[in-house]
Amino acid sequence: MDQHLQVFVAVAEKRNFSRAAEELHMTQPSVSQYIRMLEEKFGTKLLERTNKYVRLNKAGEIVYHHAKEILGLYTKTQTLIDDLMNQAKGPLSIGASYTFGEYVLPRILAKLHKTYPDLEPALTIGNTAKIAHLVTSHQLDIGIVEGNFKDKQLYVEDFAEDYMVVVASPDHEFVRRDGYIATRELEEEMWIVRELGSGTREATEKMFEEIGISPERKINVGSTQSIKEVVEEGLGISLLSQWAVQKELKNGDLKIIKVKGLPFSRQFSIITQTPFQTKSLEVFKNLLYKERLSVGGAEVE
Structure with a gap:
């Protein structure tokens, strides 16, 4: 089922069977077959197709939303299993609000790459609400957001202060x-x-x-x-x-x-979706806290 969802997400995001096939290194007929089998599984069409476009219908939007969550959980589960070998490697999805993401994280990511070259961080920058939603839906492993953030679905840790x-x-x-x-x-x-x-x-x-x-x-x-x-x-x-x-x-x-x-x-907080930390997330958080003194800053004269 996970392969079918991967193909479906690729088609939904590319809005084109050929481009999805190219990204997945598959043939276009194979992509079409996967979509047909998934639609048969759900008993309804998921995509509207014309000669000019491919787009989600209402049912497709529901499947796409949950497919992203399911695939995120698959990736996280696989990473946790890999971590039994105690290696920090593979993908790490990071979200941050604009100020932190644009002006602080690039330096931290450079240090992360130097220390752990097998890690593959991907950065998403957005407002606090967007980052929190992506963490909640398992599309991000960790978020750094502004304000005294509170959310019963997330684990929240006070991280650093930013002076304005x-x-x-x-x-x-x-x-x-x-x-x-x-x-x-x-x-x-x-x-x-x-x-x-x-x-x-x-x-x-x-x-x-x-x-x-x-x-x-x-x-x-x-x-x-x-x-x-x-x-x-x-x-x-x-x-x-x-x-x-x-x-x-x-x-x-x-x-x-x-x-x-x-x-x-103003306060910045770290948010995560689960208490279970992959080795990759653990080393990234350790680096964040290590760099906290330099990013937190003292009062500006």
């Missing part, structure tokens, strides 16, 4: 001030913010509330990298993670504005 700072262009008048910037002046500034729903935007709104301001002038930008570039050009100021701006602060491309009550911290 307000940054501006080196030429901004606030940068040349010796003391703290008045909240009235901050409220009148143009703020460069992430889109609604992002962890950084949530932290920004929380900061506004804590210092008692409600800026009317905002520019919504879809990525942290774009925010940094806009701020560097002097179009406004922004609240960003210290992890995201380390390079720019070191090079002098951005400067920290002194705001009373900042920096403040």
Whole structure:
């Protein structure tokens, strides 16, 4: 049955029998036969086929969703059995929210590869809700997410703190001030913010509330990298993670504005679906905790 599900998932994701056959190193007639046998097993059609496309119908969507979970469990079970030989090798699926995934994990993955070259990590970056869903459905082995995360279906461990700072262009008048910037002046500034729903935007709104301001002038930008570039050009100021701006602060491309009550911290957590850890997951978590001191950071002056 697992082979039938693998073929079905490939066809569903490629939306094409030929491309699925190529990926699976099979012939197209063999792929068609597997799909036909699976449809016979369930007693219904799972795919809509025309000369132009192949796509899931309602029944197919149900089978696809659960097939991904089942195949994830197959992979995890096989890995656990392999771990009886006490070897850290094979696939390891890692999920992370944007800030951690884009600015911290690449360095950690480089160290992981150097120490355990037989490991095959795959990284998925998304918001906290997406990563939690993928861990819950066995499509990810581990997730690193923002906030004091709680979920009865998952094992949650507090991991590290991230400090948030307000940054501006080196030429901004606030940068040349010796003391703290008045909240009235901050409220009148143009703020460069992430889109609604992002962890950084949530932290920004929380900061506004804590210092008692409600800026009317905002520019919504879809990525942290774009925010940094806009701020560097002097179009406004922004609240960003210290992890995201380390390079720019070191090079002098951005400067920290002194705001009373900042920096403040937000919690990052590790989430897993099961207490049973593969050897691969164990060594990755050990490396995460070993690197925690360097990624957690101290308060930014």
